[in-house]
Amino acid sequence: MSREFYQLSLFTDESTQKEENKSEYWGTFKDNLRVPVHRWFTYPAGFSYKAVEYAFQQFNLKKGMVVYDPFMGSATTNIVAKSQGINSIGVEAHPFVYEIAKAKMEWNIQxxxxxxxxxxxxxxxxxxxxxxxxxxxxxxxxxxxxxxxxxxxxxxxxxxxxxxxxxxxxxxxxxxxxxxxxxxxxxxxxxxxxxxxxxxxxxxxxxxxxxxxxxxxxxxxxxxxxxxxxxxxxxxxSKQNQNASEHDLILCSAKNVSHYIHNHSVDYIFTSPPYLNNFDYSDRTRLELYFWGFAKNWRDITNQVRKKLMTSATTQVSRNDPQYVIDSEFSDHCPKVTDFINSAAFQLQELRKIKAGKKNYDLMLIGYFNDMYKILKECYRVLKYNTQAIFILGDSAPYGVHIPTDVLIGEIACSIGFSSYSIEVLRKRGDKWKANPQRHTVSLKESMVILEKK
Ligand SMILES: C[S@@+](CC[C@H](N)C(=O)[O-])C[C@H]1O[C@@H](n2cnc3c(N)ncnc32)[C@H](O)[C@@H]1O
Structure with missing residues (x-):
């Protein structure tokens, strides 16, 4: 391989990365299976309601404020907001998951x-x-x-x-x-x-x-x-808070919410985007999509769901599609990050030639960050000044190439206008892969990226 790869240290200010064991506050999605309404749908990508409660408390979120989750999923953020009388906005691009979220937020049923x-x-x-x-x-x-x-x-x-x-x-x-x-x-x-x-x-x-x-x-x-x-x-x-808050749940892509959410109208963002780990949300809900008739086959799922979601899986990309190059606006604004991404994509393209599965990880990587750039811009636009956006996410290592998603998101956010970012490591993950030499030996983690808008 002829090109040199950028080192993670290019981006990382060590002082911004704290490592703490926060599991007692943050919990796991399993917590949701023990509490009313949260437990109605076991969404594998969901986070714990405890994490949302803890974050709201830390940020001192109060009644009348607005919290936004651009990747609403099964509405964990919105349910906690509603039970505390805090207004919320949730955006979800998966039509079936959106229906579930909407129903979970209706408590006034007869x-x-x-x-x-x-x-x-x-x-x-x-x-x-x-x-x-x-x-x-x-x-x-x-x-x-x-x-x-x-x-x-x-x-x-x-x-x-x-x-x-x-x-x-x-x-x-x-x-x-x-x-x-x-x-x-x-x-x-x-x-x-x-x-x-x-x-x-x-x-x-x-x-x-x-x-x-x-x-x-x-x-x-x-x-x-x-x-x-x-x-x-x-x-x-939540009896003191009943009917005291408003909740706007929107079926669309978080890449463009300009029709729905005004500039400077949100007090806090708490969210967990798809990780860059080849998890195809449309495929994982196949049973439900087929049962209800949302789709009858793979092609239907692609048209009805897969295409609408941000890129996070190789099943969403194709080598015949010319769109999988870094967007020019993105590279103009974030040259340091896009150089890193291009470099890692080149490495993945080379590895693809010799690795099993011939996965299009290089295209997935580019598609993921092109989409994330647009989503972060929208998050910045809708937030008021002196607020925070919290992103819970994991890094990944396709074909063993480490992609520090947390750092990259922090860097992109600062190029867009956020004044600073910090990272807290929530837990280490994926260690079991170390035992399997076919996978990789990179130690992975789940982090919280805190973006400040001043
Ligand atoms: C990690 S999950 C969020 C889970 C959520 N925190 C919960 O507790 O259920 C990410 C979600 O983002 C959704 N998603 C993917 N692309 C999207 C996009 N472009 N706009 C909005 N939502 C999207 C996926 O369908 C998925 O439900």
């Missing part, structure tokens, strides 16, 4: 309307079942892509189909209640499958340890009632 739907489903179940089974050529594969068919016993999937049909035909008086039932059915999907559908991978060939088929209708009834109880609990615990 219990009576939910019970009416549950009763309607129970009393129409047999007749709907009869109707379906007596249809000429009733085949589950006519209703669902193969992946879904392989994840359930025939009986369970037939029952899920009945639930879906009754749901789709039902005339809800309000979207709020419709959204609630949408989440109940979605939450059932992984729990009652007979295959290994745990996150992040779906392995239809692999049976679950406890793979006996569960009764979909019984589980639906249990879950719907448990989730109604959750609404009561969260309302009880």
């Amino acid at each position: 219990e009576k309307a939910i019970i009416t739907f549950i009763n309607h489903l129970n009393s129409n179940f047999e007749s709907k079942s009869h109707q379906l089974r007596t249809r000429e050529e009733f085949l589950l594969s006519n209703y669902f892509p193969e992946l879904v068919v392989r994840c359930y016993s025939e009986k369970t999937l037939t029952n899920l189909l009945i639930i879906r049909e009754v749901f789709n035909e039902y005339k809800f008086e309000n979207q709020k209640e419709r959204g609630f039932i949408f989440v109940v059915i979605t939450a059932l999907l992984r729990g009652i499958s007979t295959a290994a559908t745990g996150w992040p991978y779906i392995a239809p060939k692999k049976a679950k340890v406890t793979s006996e088929g569960k009764d979909a209708i019984l589980e639906f009834n249990k879950l719907a009632r448990a989730m109604l109880q959750d609404i009561k609990e969260i309302q009880y615990f």
Whole structure:
């Protein structure tokens, strides 16, 4: 390899990097599985509600202020904001994940309307079942892509189909209640499958340890009632703050929010962007996208979801696409960073020739930072002065080339206008890869990047 690679020290002011064990304050997404509403959807990329609470307390966020999460995901930031009476804005580009987030933020649903739907489903179940089974050529594969068919016993999937049909035909008086039932059915999907559908991978060939088929209708009834109880609990615990705050959830890309969020209107940003670790958010939600009919195949997923998300996986890039060069505005503003990225991309392009999988990590890297530049610019624009943006993220080492995402984001932010950045290491990660010489030996970490706008 002929070119020299920039050293991390080019960017890093050692004094800005603090290492602390903050796990007791920051927790993990598993914490969310124990608390009302947060636990409705196990999003593998989510952060702990405790981290959000801790950050709000540290920043002294008060009622009436506005917090913005440009990568809202399952709405962890917004749910905490709402329970504390703080206004929030959430942006999410994945249409299915957005639907889940929206439903999780509706706490003012009518219990009576939910019970009416549950009763309607129970009393129409047999007749709907009869109707379906007596249809000429009733085949589950006519209703669902193969992946879904392989994840359930025939009986369970037939029952899920009945639930879906009754749901789709039902005339809800309000979207709020419709959204609630949408989440109940979605939450059932992984729990009652007979295959290994745990996150992040779906392995239809692999049976679950406890793979006996569960009764979909019984589980639906249990879950719907448990989730109604959750609404009561969260309302009880946030009773002083009820209706005291406003929440704007937007389905769009954080790359351009100019139609939705005014300049200097946000008091705080707390977010966790996709990491540069080849995690394809659209693919990981395949089961749900296929079940609900958002998509029928890979191409649909690409058009409906993959293309809308910022680049963070090799499945989003193509060598035939000329867009995977550094944007000129980005390189004009941040020459130091873009030189580093170009240099690392060159190294990855060379490694690709000799490594297994021939992964397009070089293009993924360029696409990731082109997108991140635009998103950081939007974050800067919407923030008021004397505020902070907190980014929780991990670094990565595709083909062993270390990409210090935290430092690069801090440097880009300062070129855009942020006055300074600091980094706190939250935890080390990925050490198990050290044991496998096929992977890499770079020690990875998760950090918090704090950007100051003065
Ligand atoms: C790390 S996850 C955030 C999880 C969230 N903190 C939670 O607790 O659920 C990143 C999210 O960014 C979303 N995303 C990816 N590209 C986006 C874009 N261009 N604009 C907005 N959201 C995007 C992904 O769909 C994913 O839900």
